[in-house]
Amino acid sequence: MNTDDFISVLAQDSTVRWPFGRTLAVATASGVAITGLAFFLGVGFRPDIAQALDTGRFLFKFLVTLALATMATGLIWRIARPGIPVGRWNWTLLAAPILLGGAVIVELLVMPESTWMSSLVGTNARHCLTLIPLLAIAPLICLLIALRQGAPARPGIAGAIAGLAASGIAASFYAASCTDDSPLFVATWYPIATVIVVLAGYLAGSRFLKW
Amino acid sequence: MNSPTREEEWAIWLRAAISGDVGAYRRFLEDVTPRLRAMARRRCERYGALANDVEDIVQEVLLAIHLKRGTWDQSRPIGPWISTIVRNKLVDTLRRRGRHVSVPIEDIVDTFEAEEQTDSLERQDVERMLEQLKEHQRDIVRSISIEGTTVRETANRLHMSEGAVRVALHRALKALALRYRSDFT
Helix, strand or coil, X not given: CEHHHHHHXXXXXXXXXXXXHHHHHHHHHHHHHXXXXXXXXXXXXXXXXXXXXXXXXXXXXXXXXXXXXXXXXXXXXXXXXXXXXXXXXXXXXXXXXXXXXXXXXXXXXXXXXXXXXXXXHCCCHHHHHHHHHHHHHHHHHHHHHHHCCCCCCCHHHHHHHHHHHHHHHHHHHHCCCCCCCCHHHHHHHHHHHHHHHHHHHXXXXXXXXXX | CCHHHHHHHHHHHHHHHHCCCHHHHHHHHHHHHHHHHHHHHHHHHHHCCCHHHHHHHHHHHHHHHHHCXXXXXXXXXXXXXXXXXXXXXXXXXXXXXXXXXXXXXXXXHHHHHCCCCCCCCECCHHHHHHHCCCHHHHHHHHHHXXXXXXXXXXXXXXXXXXXXXXXXXXXXXXXXXXXXXXXXX
């Protein structure tokens, strides 16, 4: 087939019904919705949610997880579309670790040393390590499906960032059920759960996001 | 400097194409192709022994542009978008042909600005990939590739609805890209 004929074939398929931006928006919303549903049906708020809402340490967890979710999702928007400079968006991924690091320092300064170890170990480590990855499955799959319509230069990295966004979403729900609010706990167990999801995203991305 | 107007023209055509203007899309692809060919030829000359592959590479890059046209953010200039797609696809396709290459983005931009005309050549790769598609997908692609046939005429000829032909054509092109990816690895 010569190139002119090939162009004729492509031209007949001109219409785009789902521009990438819309696909990604729907995928993100679906991921959040499914995880929300799974959370409210299967996990639920912690029993003392009303009192917890009055404490800064509880609310601070959401600042960290939502920072991760929004920054990583924003980055996906850029890396999946060719020719958009990522620029300083890479650095926004540091927002969550920096917030968390600051909180850890404050905790170490204001709390007596005798409480550190029990705060770090907490009571829900096992839940944290299983529920965050489980709740992240739906958003990760939704984002990967959307990314297949995108054109990321580095498929593995794109998958890993989808994993970051998915863990941010999952952790934002999980944090409402977990009674461990110490930054020492959050800074220990949440990142381990996140690494699991990021790794899964990286492997899936290298495999399924080539174009 | 004629590149700003060219890019503006491409943007107008592709925008129209995305909302269904077949003619505008054809003009866009026909205007992009000679520049793709010049880029592909330069790469092939530099890395040797690939001169016969130029047109195959052009067709593969066209297919990538086609399948990823939804990633162009219409509020942004089209130049950086298309240069990046072409660069990434060129590196990818040359690597699969056993050539490890790097393609600076500036080269792509420069070539897009240069004028170059050459004839379209008959090539085999796409035929070989077509052989591997499902029969009805192959029939649709072949039918449309026959001079100027539209989706509607193809639908009539194959006794299918226009919608069904559109869907089958789109799937066939996606399947074709998948064949390209797996064929050379």
